[in-house]
Amino acid sequence: MSDRHIAVIILAAGQGTRMKSSLPKVLHRIAGRPLISHVLDTAAGLSPEVVLSVVRHEREWVAAAILDHAPDTVIVDQDDVPGTGRAVEQALEALPADFEGSVVVLSGDVPLIDSATLERLVGGHLEQGRSMTMLSAIFDNPTGLGRILRDSGGSVTGIVEEKDASESQRRITEINGGIYVFARRALERALAEIDTNNAQGEKYLTDAASRILASGGGVEAVATDDPWLIAGVNDRVQLAEAGRELNARIVRAHQRAGVTIRDPRTTWIDADVSIEADVEILPGTFLQGATSIAAGAVVGPDTTLVDCEVGEGARVRRSEATLAVIAAGAEVGPFAYIRPGTELGEGGKIGAFVETKNAKVGAASKIPHLSYVGDGVIGTGTNIGAGTIFANYDGVQKHQTVVGDAVRIGSKNVLIAPVTIEDGTYTAAGTVVRKNVPSGSLALNVAPQRNIAGWVAEHRPGTSTAEAAERAAGTEASPSDDQ
Numbered sequence: 495m496s497d498r499h500i501a502v503i504i505l506a507a508g509q510g511t512r513m514k515s516s517l518p519k520v521l522h523r524i525a526g527r528p529l530i531s532h533v534l535d536t537a538a539g540l541s542p543e544v545v546l547s548v549v550r551h552e553r554e555w556v557a558a559a560i561l562d563h564a565p566d567t568v569i570v571d572q573d574d575v576p577g578t579g580r581a582v583e584q585a586l587e588a589l590p591a592d593f594e595g596s597v598v599v600l601s602g603d604v605p606l607i608d609s610a611t612l613e614r615l616v617g618g619h620l621e622q623g624r625s626m627t628m629l630s631a632i633f634d635n636p637t638g639l640g641r642i643l644r645d646s647g648g649s650v651t652g653i654v655e656e657k658d659a660s661e662s663q664r665r666i667t668e669i670n671g672g673i674y675v676f677a678r679r680a681l682e683r684a685l686a687e688i689d690t691n692n693a694q695g696e697k698y699l700t701d702a703a704s705r706i707l708a709s710g711g712g713v714e715a716v717a718t719d720d721p722w723l724i725a726g727v728n729d730r731v732q733l734a735e736a737g738r739e740l741n742a743r744i745v746r747a748h749q750r751a752g753v754t755i756r757d758p759r760t761t762w763i764d765a766d767v768s769i770e771a772d773v774e775i776l777p778g779t780f781l782q783g784a785t786s787i788a789a790g791a792v793v794g795p796d797t798t799l800v801d802c803e804v805g806e807g808a809r810v811r812r813s814e815a816t817l818a819v820i821a822a823g824a825e826v827g828p829f830a831y832i833r834p835g836t837e838l839g840e841g842g843k844i845g846a847f848v849e850t851k852n853a854k855v856g857a858a859s860k861i862p863h864l865s866y867v868g869d870g871v872i873g874t875g876t877n878i879g880a881g882t883i884f885a886n887y888d889g890v891q892k893h894q895t896v897v898g899d900a901v902r903i904g905s906k907n908v909l910i911a912p913v914t915i916e917d918g919t920y921t922a923a924g925t926v927v928r929k930n931v932p933s934g935s936l937a938l939n940v941a942p943q944r945n946i947a948g949w950v951a952e953h954r955p956g957t958s959t960a961e962a963a964e965r966a967a968g969t970e971a972s973p974s975d976d977q
Contacts, residue, residue: 498620499595501678502537503585506530506560506602507550507572512729518552519727520602521559524737525744526764526782529727530556532605532740534564539609540598540616546588547602548572548581577696583685586678596620597681599674599699603727606740607673611723615716616675625680625711626703628653629671631721640670640700642715650713653700657693668717670700671724680711740765756794776811788822797827805840821857839874852892853884856899868892869911873899879923881906898933 510519520530527535530547537545545564549556550572557569570585582599589597596616600607611629619627630642636656641663643652653670654663684705690697703713718724727733744765745758752771755761760777763769768786775781776794783801787793790807798814805822815832821840826832830844835852838844842855845862853867856874861867865878869886872878876897884895885908893911897903901915904923915921915931922938931937950963 498616499593500540500542500598500616501589501593501595502540502542502545502598502600503582504530504533504537504545504547504600504602505578505581506556507548507581508603509551510603510728513733514730518556520556522727522733524605524733525740526766528559528563529605530560530602531563532765533600533602533607534560534567536607536609536612537598537600538564540612542598543593543595544568544589546570546585548585575690575697577690577694578699579685579688579697579701582681582699583697586682586685589678593678595678597676597678599676601672601726604672604724605727605736606722606725606743608723611718611720612673615673618714618716619675622714623712624675624714625677625706626713627675628703628713628715629673629724630668630715630717631671631719631724632667632717633669633721634667636664636667636669640672641666642668642670644668650703650715651707652704655692655694655698655700668715670715671718672726673724674699676702677711680706680709683709761794802832870895870897870909872897873901873917875899876901876903878903879905879907883908885910 506520508519513519513522521528546568547560548570553571560567560569568588570588572581572584596619598612598616615627615629633639638656640653640655641659642650643654645651656664681702684702687705688697688701692698707713722739725736727736741762742758744763745755745761748763748769749755753769754774756775757777761775761779763781764783766784767781770787770789772789773787774792778796779794780798782799785799785802787804788806791804793799793804793810796812797810800816802815803819804810805820805824807822808820808824810820810826812828813826813830813832815826817834818832818836820826820838823841824838825843826838829847831849832844833851836850838855839857839859841858843860843862844850847864848861849866851868854871855861856872856876858874859872859876861878862880864880865882867884869892870884871894876899882903886892886895895909895911896914898915898917898919900918902920904921904925906924907921908926910926910928913927913930915927916933918933919931920936921927921931922936922940924940925938927937950960954960
């Protein structure tokens with residue numbers, strides 16, 4: 495098959511009214527990608543000479559998404575003549591005139607078809623010298639689907655859409671999967687003969703089978719034992735079902751590659767996520783975008799990572815992170831909120847109820863709990879005390895706070911940016927740091943504490959607090975009463 499020539503046509507012109515959505519059907523997403531992107535990736539797996547996508551409904555929107563994912567795709571606009579046959583006819587007109595190879599036709603709303611299946615379909619098509627080969631499947635309940643027609647000897651005689659089928663034809667259980675391989679010239683001749691005289695008033699691509707057979711061309715339907723490969727998405731129910739099935743396949747692939755996934759049912763992994771062997775994923779975990787996880791890391795439970803890098807042996811639990819880098823041996827969570835631009839160094843810690851954004855946290859530095867670090871640079875071996883706030887916004891602009899190496903920030907500090915706290919520095923609990931702190935210094939600005947005796951009795955009489963204070967005063971006075 496090294497001398498084969500392949501063009502791929504992807505049908506993406508439909509409105510998808512059953513989705514009941516302002517978003518074009520082929521742009522709805524599963525496993526982190528639009529439906530059309532899954533099909534484009536599968537098409538690329540065939541190493542075709544050209545890929546063409548036929549568009550119409552929300553043309554600019556769909557075309558932009560296609561070209562963003564696969565810039566070399568040729569966009570073809572379908573005219574007012576309805577039907578898949580007309581869409582393919584116009585795509586053929588966009589092919590180079592001297593292209594004499596095979597034409598693979600796919601649907602933009604059938605996302606689970608894979609390159610391996612198409613390779614086998616194309617291989618059989620070429621080896622047998624057919625003019626048309628289609629993928630079919632056996633369904634116990636084929637309602638709503640086109641049927642493969644065969645004669646008593648089992649040879650294909652055509653395809654009939656359900657709306658045009660007779661009662662006996664509707665009892666046929668072999669359905670048309672809508673995935674085809676054609677010889678270009680045979681397809682062109684067949685399409686030129688097809689009209690719109692049917693229940694839908696459309697130019698059916700399926701009618702090409704009977705036209706090719708009439709001209710003496712070979713036609714075959716090859717049944718798959720995996721119905722999901724030809725499952726189309728027409729409404730939100732089918733979208734969810736396809737997404738769940740694709741996720742299950744992605745999860746199984748990672749498990750077979752050496753990843754421990756405790757509960758596949760509650761683990762969702764996008765198609766572009768990479769996970770090394772000996773990673774452990776705990777229940778309730780969502781791995782999205784281009785997230786990558788190195789060997790020995792543990793992620794979850796109840797964790798969402800979006801476009802994150804997790805280093806070897808790191809631990810992330812019950813947290814949410816986006817566009818963050820978590821280095822080897824670092825620890826995040828529980829209940830941390832890691833926003834874009836965060837980089838946690840090797841062996842570092844972002845602990846419970848901590849939020850970070852655009853923060854660079856050095857190796858072995860810790861933000862254990864109840865803190866906000868925004869637009870901060872923290873050196874190595876530094877500890878940020880509980881309740882510390884990096885006050886980075888003055889109402890107009892964001893400013894940066896720099897904390898050096900081996901610094902000890904006391905509890906409930908407010909660091910008002912821009913400010914620098916140099917290496918080897920302490921700040922006292924409750925300090926508001928407004929100016930730079932030199933190396934080796936202790937920063938504090940605590941006012942002397944003042945206790946106002948009798949304030950509760952005077953200002954809160956009759957309360958439970960006043961009663962408690964009165965009892966305490968009586969207890970304290972009792973020894974002197976005994977003297």
